[in-house]
Amino acid sequence: MGIDMPLPATSIAPPIGRLIQIGEVLDPSPADLADLEAATMTMLTSTDLEAALIEVTHVDADDESISRALADLGAVEALGDLRRLRTGLTASTATVVGLLGRVLEMLAPEAPGPAMLSDLGRRLIGTAIGERRLLDALGPREWIDSLALTDPHSVAATSPYRRSGGHVVASDDDRAVEAVMTQETFTSLRVVDRVLDLDQPLLADMYAPLGRCVAFVDSNVIGHHGDALRAYFGHHGIELTVLVHRAMEVDKGVRTVEHMLGELKAAGVARHEPVLVMGGGVLADTAGLACALYHRSTPYVMLSTSLVAGIDAGPSPRTCCDGFGYKNLLGAYHPPILSITDRHFFASMPEGWLRHGLAEVLKMAIVDDAELFALLESVGPELVTTRFGTLAVDGQPDVESEAGRVIAAAVRSYVAAEYGNLYETHQLRPHAYGHTWSPGFEISAGLLHGHAVSIGMGFGAFLAHRADLLPERDMHRILAVISRLGLSTWHDVLDDHDLVWTAQERMVEKRGGQLYAPVPRGRIGAVGYLDAPTRPELEAALRDYRVLATAGPRGGIGIEPHCRDVGLEDPATVGTDEPSIEAPVAPPGRPRPTAA
Numbered sequence: 001m002g003i004d005m006p007l008p009a010t011s012i013a014p015p016i017g018r019l020i021q022i023g024e025v026l027d028p029s030p031a032d033l034a035d036l037e038a039a040t041m042t043m044l045t046s047t048d049l050e051a052a053l054i055e056v057t058h059v060d061a062d063d064e065s066i067s068r069a070l071a072d073l074g075a076v077e078a079l080g081d082l083r084r085l086r087t088g089l090t091a092s093t094a095t096v097v098g099l100l101g102r103v104l105e106m107l108a109p110e111a112p113g114p115a116m117l118s119d120l121g122r123r124l125i126g127t128a129i130g131e132r133r134l135l136d137a138l139g140p141r142e143w144i145d146s147l148a149l150t151d152p153h154s155v156a157a158t159s160p161y162r163r164s165g166g167h168v169v170a171s172d173d174d175r176a177v178e179a180v181m182t183q184e185t186f187t188s189l190r191v192v193d194r195v196l197d198l199d200q201p202l203l204a205d206m207y208a209p210l211g212r213c214v215a216f217v218d219s220n221v222i223g224h225h226g227d228a229l230r231a232y233f234g235h236h237g238i239e240l241t242v243l244v245h246r247a248m249e250v251d252k253g254v255r256t257v258e259h260m261l262g263e264l265k266a267a268g269v270a271r272h273e274p275v276l277v278m279g280g281g282v283l284a285d286t287a288g289l290a291c292a293l294y295h296r297s298t299p300y301v302m303l304s305t306s307l308v309a310g311i312d313a314g315p316s317p318r319t320c321c322d323g324f325g326y327k328n329l330l331g332a333y334h335p336p337i338l339s340i341t342d343r344h345f346f347a348s349m350p351e352g353w354l355r356h357g358l359a360e361v362l363k364m365a366i367v368d369d370a371e372l373f374a375l376l377e378s379v380g381p382e383l384v385t386t387r388f389g390t391l392a393v394d395g396q397p398d399v400e401s402e403a404g405r406v407i408a409a410a411v412r413s414y415v416a417a418e419y420g421n422l423y424e425t426h427q428l429r430p431h432a433y434g435h436t437w438s439p440g441f442e443i444s445a446g447l448l449h450g451h452a453v454s455i456g457m458g459f460g461a462f463l464a465h466r467a468d469l470l471p472e473r474d475m476h477r478i479l480a481v482i483s484r485l486g487l488s489t490w491h492d493v494l495d496d497h498d499l500v501w502t503a504q505e506r507m508v509e510k511r512g513g514q515l516y517a518p519v520p521r522g523r524i525g526a527v528g529y530l531d532a533p534t535r536p537e538l539e540a541a542l543r544d545y546r547v548l549a550t551a552g553p554r555g556g557i558g559i560e561p562h563c564r565d566v567g568l569e570d571p572a573t574v575g576t577d578e579p580s581i582e583a584p585v586a587p588p589g590r591p592r593p594t595a596a
């Protein structure tokens with residue numbers, strides 16, 4: 001479908017080409033804006049705008065050719081809005097006019113019409129015509145009637161953020177039925193500087209058309225950034241309901257999630273209304289899970305305030321809480337609809353917390369991105385001391401632009417690796433590098449997660465070299481950068497060979513009978529997978545690795561490697577606020593299950 005217009009001479013996907021043309025010809029002065037209702041109706045019923053509405057309702061925004069076309073035009077940001085516009089008929093007029101204005105502005109940046117449309121969208125917020133559903137405002141239209149038959153989502157979606165489909169076949173007597181069910185989920189990630197500055201549109205664009213925002217906020221974060229949060233929403237005239245939660249490891253139990261569910265119900269959150277989650281990884285996991293459960297799926301926007309959340313837990317589709325004494329046992333796959341990483345929040349984080357978060361960035365660099373690795377080699381320590389370029393420190397270089405590049409590259413790498421395996425349906429996960437043996441000794445050693453992971457990375461690089469998969473020079477570069485960042489390559493807990501062997505056995509069990517240990521392969525920035533060493537091989541490797549790692553700076557020990565060193569709880573802490581059900585006991589001879 002769509003309107004009949006000649007295409008531009010480029011190879012742009014046709015729907016995008018048509019939208020560009022519409023943006024360019026859109027009349028910027030259709031009516032007197034003093035009478036908002038009349039102006040809106042004149043706009044909506046103009047040929048150009050109706051053509052744009054038909055186009056955006058029909059465009060398959062999930063099609064890769066559309067994504068590529070927008071990327072080539074430098075308009076990736078338009079994609080999320082285009083996806084929401086597919087169900088625009090059921091949204092408010094203010095929402096649609098605003099979204100359409102933004103999309104056309106990105107596609108036809110020089111033309112005056114789209115900017116005027118965005119302006120109109122902002123003015124419509126909170127007005128009677130602005131709050132009317134577009135379907136009702138437009139009235140009967142033939143193209144809308146036919147849409148009801150061909151694409152029910154476009155005229156009657158329950159949420160703009162999800163689509164489902166599938167097909168069914170049945171035997172002649174209908175006693176045997178086979179069905180395929182699919183669900184499409186999409187998400188947007190943005191790396192932004194100072195997202196709570198009053199002139200930043202990202203959150204206002206999301207929440208102003210809704211008129212309110214219900215937010216879960218980490219209790220430490222509210223202390224540092226609560227004023228800015230309230231000032232931002234106040235400035236934009238958006239009612240803000242703040243639900244403060246302490247989010248320490250001990251709070252990661254199912255009762256916390258249950259409490260959150262009660263709060264969502266009390267606030268009357270609708271199933272298409274994105275909840276805001278502002279905090280670190282613990283809140284990302286628990287509040288994300290509450291959103292997954294509420295209405296069976298409620299969208300949420302993740303505003304990450306810690307490094308680990310910003311590049312890993314925040315955009316992660318894996319929401320969870322602890323259960324029956326096991327970390328992250330219960331959960332759901334439920335990615336945020338929008339994930340925002342803003343390094344300026346890191347200014348309020350202590351050095352030790354930030355340093356151990358860097359291990360997750362380094363992990364991505366080693367197995368996926370050689371450029372990112374080189375960047376960490378050059379500015380890694382300064383990223384910690386200057387809190388990613390957000391604090392001026394005497395005698396330290398300005399690393400602001402490098403810090404921005406590190407964050408953006410880490411987010412991109414994370415998504416590229418994880419979103420193709422959203423439901424963890426296979427084991428070839430490069431980002432499990434450093435996480436194969438470390439779960440076995442992180443807790444007993446009381447190590448910060450990042451230090452346990454960096455020890456795992458050092459050992460993995462050593463094993464890769466030993467298996468002739470990695471040149472010696474690259475192994476030494478990896479060990480050197482770990483030390484330079486103040487992370488650990490060694491802890492005496494590795495001398496407990498029983499412990500490390502048990503860790504490996506559990507990991508083999510968890511990964512379905514094979515170890516699939518991701519390691520750098522061939523060079524830094526590429527990945528391969530190791531099979532499990534035998535026990536004698538593992539023990540010999542641990543003995544040799546000890547010699548190598550302890551010869552490094554600080555004897556291989558990182559700066560403030562233990563949780564107690566930086567005032568965080570012991571990593572063995574699991575959510576204890578759970579119902580008193582006896583923990584199930586594993587059958588004899590089988591290892592106790594571990595959760596990711």
Ligand SMILES: NC(=O)c1ccc[n+]([C@@H]2O[C@H](COP(=O)([O-])OP(=O)(O)OC[C@H]3O[C@@H](n4cnc5c(N)ncnc54)[C@H](O)[C@@H]3O)[C@@H](O)[C@H]2O)c1
Binds near residue numbers: 318
């Ligand atoms: N779902 C996933 O895929 C995934 C991935 C990685 C980690 N995780 C989970 O994330 C958690 C670790 O995340 P984390 O390191 O963000 O821990 P966290 O959420 O516990 O945050 C660490 C501490 O920093 C505080 N904090 C957060 N932002 C702050 C800021 N801007 N200023 C000052 N203090 C701030 C928090 O209140 C907390 O006390 C673990 O529970 C882990 O299981 C989940």
Ligand SMILES: [Zn+2]
Binds near residue numbers: 449
């Ligand atoms: Zn990790």
